[in-house]
Amino acid sequence: METGMIMIAVVLFTVILVPTLVLIQNTKKQSKKLFNGLNAVVAQKNGVLSQHTEQYNFALGIDKTHKILYFFKKSEENETSQIIDLTDIKSCEIVSKTRRIKKDKGFDEMVETIHLEFISKKSIEVVQLEFYNEAESLLTDELAIAENWKKIVQGVLSERNSVIEQKNEQQVAAAVA
DSSP, rough: HHHHHHHHHHHHHHHHHHHHHHHHHHHHHHHHHHHHHHHHHHHTTTOOOOOEEEEESEEEEETTTTTTEEEEOOOOSOOOEEEGGGGGGEEEEEEEEEEEEEEEEEEEEEEEEEEEEEEESSSSEEEEEEEEEESSSSSSHHHHHHHHHHHHHHHHHHHHHHHHHHHHHHHHHHHOO
16 A cells, blocks of 8 residues: 555656646746847847846846846747937836726726836937737736836936936036135
């Protein structure tokens, strides 16, 4: 009887462990491909990543020294990349598009897309980085990632603004003296 229990335990362990290990390995491979794609975009501009994130089908990184944000997205059909010079950006916001689905008792809201939206200082141009699209993937933690990157970008923008204010104050002080 003990041999039978041991065999059942080994089979169950194998049935659970093997798919988990395969899933982990595939996730690591996908993350590495996204990171390599992002690094290729960064290398084109001779940048250095200060911080980066890889998610299901996109990678995002920032060069805080040069104030440049890099985005790389890979789907089954194509690869896209975007480079955003944060010195030209006035603000950054999260845009989440939802739709309502009627239920027996009330409504549920389903997220369709999540974007990080950048508004330019020089024009009315708006640049969007798509973090999630319900047609392409399942929603996991893209909203939390968008919120985190909004904070990172706003930190860089406010840092830039305080440097500009300090320079202006120094110029005013020098002109007064």
